[in-house]
Every structure is written in structure tokens, then in C-alpha cells.
Amino acid sequence: MKLLVVEDEIKTGEYLKQGLSEAGFIVDLCHNGLDGHHLAMTEHYDLLILDVMLPDVDGWRILKSLREAGKEVPVLFLTARDSIDDRVKGLELGADDYLVKPFAFSELLARVRTLLRRSASPATELSLSVADLELDLARHRASRNGKRIHLTAKEFALLELLVRRQGEVLPRSLIASQVWDMNFDSDTNVIDVAIRRLRGKIDDNFELKLIQTVRGMGYMIDTPDENT
Amino acid sequence: MGRPTSLTLRLTLLFSAVATVVLLAFGWIIERSIEEHFVLGDTQELKVIGQAVERSLSTLQSNHDLTRVKQRFDDILVGHHGPLLYISDASGKPLYSSPGPDLSLIPLPSPNQLSQGDIQQWSDSQHNYLVHIQQIAGQNNGPYTVIIAVATDFHLHFLSSFHRTLWLMVIGGIVAMGLMGWIAVRHGHRPLHQMVDQISRISANALTTRLAPDTVPIELTELALSFNELLQRMEESFIRLANFSADIAHELRTPVTNLMTQTQVALSQARNTDEYQEILYSNVEEYERMALMISDMLFLAKADNGLTPPNVEEIDLESEVHNLFDFYEALAEEQQVSLKLEGSSRVMGDRLMLRRALNNLISNAIRHTAPNNTVTVQLSTQNKKTLIAVQNPGVPLAAEHLSKVFDRFYRVDPSRQRSSEGAGLGLAIAKSIVEAHGGEITVISDDTSTQFLVSLPVSTVLPAIS
Numbered sequence: 001m002k003l004l005v006v007e008d009e010i011k012t013g014e015y016l017k018q019g020l021s022e023a024g025f026i027v028d029l030c031h032n033g034l035d036g037h038h039l040a041m042t043e044h045y046d047l048l049i050l051d052v053m054l055p056d057v058d059g060w061r062i063l064k065s066l067r068e069a070g071k072e073v074p075v076l077f078l079t080a081r082d083s084i085d086d087r088v089k090g091l092e093l094g095a096d097d098y099l100v101k102p103f104a105f106s107e108l109l110a111r112v113r114t115l116l117r118r119s120a121s122p123a124t125e126l127s128l129s130v131a132d133l134e135l136d137l138a139r140h141r142a143s144r145n146g147k148r149i150h151l152t153a154k155e156f157a158l159l160e161l162l163v164r165r166q167g168e169v170l171p172r173s174l175i176a177s178q179v180w181d182m183n184f185d186s187d188t189n190v191i192d193v194a195i196r197r198l199r200g201k202i203d204d205n206f207e208l209k210l211i212q213t214v215r216g217m218g219y220m221i222d223t224p225d226e227n228t
Numbered sequence: 229m230g231r232p233t234s235l236t237l238r239l240t241l242l243f244s245a246v247a248t249v250v251l252l253a254f255g256w257i258i259e260r261s262i263e264e265h266f267v268l269g270d271t272q273e274l275k276v277i278g279q280a281v282e283r284s285l286s287t288l289q290s291n292h293d294l295t296r297v298k299q300r301f302d303d304i305l306v307g308h309h310g311p312l313l314y315i316s317d318a319s320g321k322p323l324y325s326s327p328g329p330d331l332s333l334i335p336l337p338s339p340n341q342l343s344q345g346d347i348q349q350w351s352d353s354q355h356n357y358l359v360h361i362q363q364i365a366g367q368n369n370g371p372y373t374v375i376i377a378v379a380t381d382f383h384l385h386f387l388s389s390f391h392r393t394l395w396l397m398v399i400g401g402i403v404a405m406g407l408m409g410w411i412a413v414r415h416g417h418r419p420l421h422q423m424v425d426q427i428s429r430i431s432a433n434a435l436t437t438r439l440a441p442d443t444v445p446i447e448l449t450e451l452a453l454s455f456n457e458l459l460q461r462m463e464e465s466f467i468r469l470a471n472f473s474a475d476i477a478h479e480l481r482t483p484v485t486n487l488m489t490q491t492q493v494a495l496s497q498a499r500n501t502d503e504y505q506e507i508l509y510s511n512v513e514e515y516e517r518m519a520l521m522i523s524d525m526l527f528l529a530k531a532d533n534g535l536t537p538p539n540v541e542e543i544d545l546e547s548e549v550h551n552l553f554d555f556y557e558a559l560a561e562e563q564q565v566s567l568k569l570e571g572s573s574r575v576m577g578d579r580l581m582l583r584r585a586l587n588n589l590i591s592n593a594i595r596h597t598a599p600n601n602t603v604t605v606q607l608s609t610q611n612k613k614t615l616i617a618v619q620n621p622g623v624p625l626a627a628e629h630l631s632k633v634f635d636r637f638y639r640v641d642p643s644r645q646r647s648s649e650g651a652g653l654g655l656a657i658a659k660s661i662v663e664a665h666g667g668e669i670t671v672i673s674d675d676t677s678t679q680f681l682v683s684l685p686v687s688t689v690l691p692a693i694s
Contacts (some may be wrong), residue, residue, distance in 0.1 A: 102515075103566070152557075153555070154554055180554065182555060182587065183588070184583075184584045185520050185523060190556060190558065194558045215509040216508070216512030217512070
């Protein structure tokens with residue numbers, strides 16, 4: 001997967017590139033709008049991360065040119081200004097997501113993966129599994145090692161999210177937003193408690209612990225093979 | 229449209245205009261009456277002469293009386309200001325003609341007017357006259373036509389010079405009035421200038437200054453009062469802003485100090501990877517807290533600039549509260565706090581914003597509830613208002629806290645500041661959201677419980693659906 005990052009803040013740009021590269025993406029980085037515009041129009045990328053405020057050609061302009069040229073590549077905007085007008089403008093121009101600084105890198109990574117997955121084929125599978133954990137999506141049932149595990153609706157939704165995105169670190173804010181539709185910075189304790197309870201049901205009686213805490217970033221489910 | 233003309237200029241022009249009209253009218257009346265007075269005097273004189281001439285003519289019986297009568301005429305004329313006399317008999321032959329212009333040149337009026345006596349203006353090449361023409365009956369060759377003329381040059385001269393003087397006076401008067409008007413206006417504006425002086429001395433550092441409304445003219449009292457009110461509001465928001473900035477600085481100092489100390493200590497000697505990792509983790513947690521505080525503060529800053537709910541729609545509060553209870557279920561259970569919802573109601577508003585406000589209230593209630601107690605949310609519609617009451621049992625809040633719980637960064641218990649309570653902005657955010665929806669939020673506390681009461685106004689409320 002090849003990404004283009006256009007960010008005029010040198011330090012931010014470099015760290016984004018490093019982080020995304022280490023997450024397994026190929027990343028091109030531009031520090032100004034003109035180069036970014038040129039690359040976006042001429043090269044093929046799977047996703048663009050654009051800073052709105054650029055000294056020369058701003059993010060809006062790049063997006064506009066892209067859409068006018070019929071390029072449907074997903075675009076994620078980064079901005080220091082969080083106003084409704086900006087959001088509306090971004091959506092009207094065809095931006096796919098919008099992240100306000102300061103943001104957690106894990107949040108950015110999760111959103112990037114969401115966008116990339118969205119542009120791929122939608123998930124239609126009926127069951128998911130990690131190691132000996134199995135989720136029956138149609139009947140909302142979870143079992144481990146063949147043994148049925150009783151979960152509440154929200155616990156199942158939480159587990160489904162983790163399993164669907166196994167191997168990815170999911171920040172608490174993303175979990176709150178995806179499972180409970182809390183799209184603002186809420187009490188993160190709630191997520192910790194919910195995970196703890198889910199662990200009690202999923203992991204406590206088993207040798208192999210699936211749910212992992214990535215300190216400072218969030219939670220993830222990972223298979224032992226990839227984990228070692 | 230430019231800006232309106234200056235008051236001084238306006239008033240000065242107005243004064244001048246009034247002066248012009250008054251002086252012109254006055255001048256015109258004076259001129260008229262003087263002129264009338266002159267004409268009246270001249271006519272009077274002509275009539276006196278006419279009567280004398282008539283008396284003399286009545287003594288004229290035959291032609292040999294003529295010399296005597298002519299002598300009488302001469303005598304009559306001497307007593308007046310150089311009048312001219314011309315008399316002709318019925319045949320038109322001149323009987324008497326005083327020296328000077330030939331009065332026989334004056335056209336005679338109709339016989340009817342002639343018999344009654346006629347007054348008219350006449351002028352020859354050099355002079356202007358007022359002329360009296362009358363036919364007088366007489367025994368010898370009568371009736372006689374008598375023409376008497378007095379020169380009016382002197383009067384006309386006087387009038388025209390008076391006219392000139394009058395004009396000069398009018399112009400001078402207008403200028404003088406304008407000037408005096410200007411001075412009066414400037415003088416009259418002095419209290420205003422004094423006010424401006426006072427106002428211009430007020431700076432951000434001296435917002436406590438107030439104008440004294442009883443030292444300004446009565447017309448400016450209202451202005452002074454509303455200016456004072458403006459100052460009051462500015463001072464309040466300025467203080468709030470200053471406190472807010474101080475709070476921000478204070479709130480940021482602690483995490484920054486932690487980060488700096490921790491990092492510097494870490495760098496002071498070589499450590500193993502695990503230790504470095506530990507430090508970075510701890511840093512990330514600190515950063516996250518700061519980022520959360522920043523975004524909350526930005527939200528409040530936007531709210532200060534007038535927050536309007538972006539997407540107003542009908543919201544079923546019952547299901548919103550249910551969702552929030554779902555969210556908090558695990559946390560509440562762990563703290564052995566139960567959640568209870570009573571009633572239902574609907575409201576028009578922005579879903580995300582109201583959810584956030586409710587979230588903050590519920591989260592606050594759970595945090596302040598001791599184990600084995602219940603947080604109750606009551607929804608109702610009363611007096612066309614949607615009421616949301618979030619109640620939790622607990623120790624009473626002191627009055628000093630009650631008035632401040634919605635203040636930014638305010639924490640009832642300062643020692644709990646860095647624990648689970650977040651930045652202390654939750655209730656401030658809830659308040660600004662409720663206010664953006666035109667509602668109000670209050671807190672009451674008694675011996676057994678604390679209750680936050682949100683009331684959203686009728687304009688945004690739909691009738692509750694049972």
C-alpha cells in the first residue's frame with residue numbers, strides 16, 4: 001500500500017512517515033503543496049494524507065484537482081482548525097475523513113486502515129476467528145475452543161471489532177466511537193473496564209491470552225504466531 | 229452612504245438657516261412698512277395741497293381774479309417740499325404751471341377717476357413723482373383739471389440705501405448667528421468631549437473605571453449608563469478570560485513539569501530498553517491528557533464565540549440515555565453503582581452535542597457516587613419544557629461549590645485533580661451545550677443527594693410520545 005503525506009511541518013511529516021512506514025506502508029512525503037499536488041496528480045497512491053493549511057497550494061486545492069481529474073483515491077485531512085465550516089467544506093469537496101490536531105498516532109493509523117479497507121471490497125463474511133476464538137456473526141455467538149461464551153450485545157460488538165481488525169492497535173477513542181457511537185473524547189476508563197470484563201470472559205480461563213494492551217496506544221487482538 | 233455630517237456642522241447650518249429666514253422676513257416687513265409710510269405721507273401732503281388749491285379756485289370768479297389766485301397758488305406751494313402744480317381750465321388751456329417739469333405730459337385717467345381724484349406714480353427723465361390729479365368744479369371756465377406732483381426721489385433714495393443696509397445686516401446677522409451657533413454647539417458638546425476623554429482613559433487594565441451618570445447632562449445619562457453596562461460585561465468576560473488563561477497555564481504546568489523532569493532524569497544516565505519504553509509510555513499518557521484538555525478548551529472557546537447546534541433534529545432522550553447507560557454499564561457495575569432511568573421525553577437539538585452534555589453529567593454522577601447507590605436520570609416534560617434531572621446520592625455540596633461547579637477547571641476536591649476526573653471541563657462543556665440550545669442548567673444539593681437539572685425551552689421541544 002502506497003501513501004502520500006503532504007505536511008509542511010517538517011517534524012510532524014517525518015514522524016508520520018516513520019510511523020506509517022513501520023506500520024508497513026510505503027510512504028512518500030512532501031513538505032509543500034506544489035510538490036504534493038504534482039505527485040498526487042501524476043503518481044498512483046492508495047491513500048492521501050493532506051494537511052489543510054499549506055503555505056502554497058492548500059489541501060482543499062489538491063483535493064479539488066484530484067476529484068476534477070476523476071481520481072477517487074481516499075483522502076484524509078489533517079487540520080489544526082476544527083470548525084464545522086471546514087468539515088462541511090472538506091466533505092463537499094469529497095474528503096473521506098478529517099482528523100484534528102493534536103491526534104494520537106494510533107488514531108491516525110486506525111483511520112487510515114479503515115479508509116483503505118472501505119475502498120476494498122466490503123466484508124460479507126459470516127464468521128470470524130482468531131486462534132481458537134470463533135465469532136458467529138449471524139447469530140451473535142462467540143465460542144472459544146468450542147466452548148460457548150456468553151457476551152452482552154456490546155461485548156460482542158467490541159470483540160467483533162477487535163477480531164475484524166486483528167493485529168491492529170485500536171485506540172480507545174476509536175473503540176468508543178465504533179462500539180458505542182461516542183464520537184467525542186469521553187471517559188477512557190469506560191473502555192478499560194469494558195476490555196477488562198471482556199478479558200474475563202474471553203481470556204481468563206485460557207492459557208493463550210488474545211486481548212493485548214498496547215500501552216499508551218490502545219488494545220488489540222493478535223494471533224500468537226504474529227505476536228512472537 | 230458615507231457617514232452622517234458632523235453634528236456641529238449640522239447645527240451650525242440649521243442656526244444659519246433659521247437666522248436667514250427670520251432676518252429676511254423681518255427686513256421685508258420693515259421695508260414694506262417704511263415704504264408704506266412714505267407713500268402715506270406723500271399722499272397726505274398731496275391732499276392738503278389739493279384742498280388748498282380747491283379753496284383758492286373756488287374764489288376765482290372771473291379772469292381778472294387770476295393774478296391774485298396765481299399768487300395764492302405760489303403761497304400754497306411755498307409751505308411744502310417743492311411740489312409742482314399744474315392747472316388747466318375746461319378748454320385745456322393752462323391756468324397755472326409751476327416752474328419745472330411740464331406736468332401736462334402726464335396722461336389723464338378716466339373721467340370717473342378724474343372726478344374722484346387719482347393718485348399715480350410718474351417719472352420724467354430725471355425724477356420720480358407721486359401725482360394727484362383731480363377735476364375741480366369752478367365758475368370761471370370750469371371745471372379745472374388740477375395736477376399736483378411731489379418728488380419722491382428722496383424717499384426712493386432712502387429706501388434703496390436702507391435696502392442695501394438691510395441686506396448687509398441680514399448677511400452679517402446670518403454669519404454672526406452661524407458663528408455663535410457654532411460656538412454654542414461646541415460649548416454644548418463639552419460634556420460629550422469630557423465623556424470621551426474619560427472613556428479614552430479606560431484601558432484593558434482599568435476596566436473597573438465607571439462614568440458617573442450624575443455628572444453628565446440629563447440627555448447623556450442614558451448613554452453613560454449603557455456604557456457602564458458595556459464596561460461591566462467587558463470586565464466580567466475579561467476577568468473570565470484572564471482566569472481562564474491563568475487556569476490553562478496552571479493546568480499545563482503540571483504535565484509539562486512531569487514530562488520534563490521524567491525525560492531529563494531518564495537521560496541523565498544510560499538505561500535499558502525497558503526503562504526507556506516505560507518512560508515513553510508514561511509520556512504518551514501525559515500527552516493524551518494534554519491533547520484531551522486542548523480539544524475540550526477549544527470546544528469551550530468556540531462556545532464562547534456563540535455555539536449554534538449544527539444539525540437540529542428530533543431526539544429521543546430516552547434512547548440516548550439508554551445508549552449512555554450501555555456505555556457506562558461496565559464501569560458502573562465495577563464501582564457497584566446502579567443506573568436508573570425514569571420517564572421519557574423528546575427534544576429538538578444536535579444529537580452529538582446533547583449526547584456529549586448528557587455523557588458529561590452521567591459520568592460526573594457516577595464518579596461522585598459511593599458504592600451500592602443509584603444514579604437516577606429523570607426525563608419529563610413540564611410547562612412546555614423538557615427537563616432532564618441527573619441525580620446521585622452523596623454528601624451535600626457546600627454553597628461555595630454550587631455556584632462554581634460549572635466554572636472551567638473547577639474541582640470540588642482539589643486533591644482529586646489528577647485522578648479520574650479529567651481536566652475539570654466536563655460540566656463547563658455541558659453548560660455551554662445546554663445554553664447553545666437555549667436552555668439552562670442548575671445544580672441543587674441537599675443532605676442526601678446532588679441533582680443537576682437541565683431545562684430545554686419550549687421552542688425546541690416536541691410533545692412527549694407515550
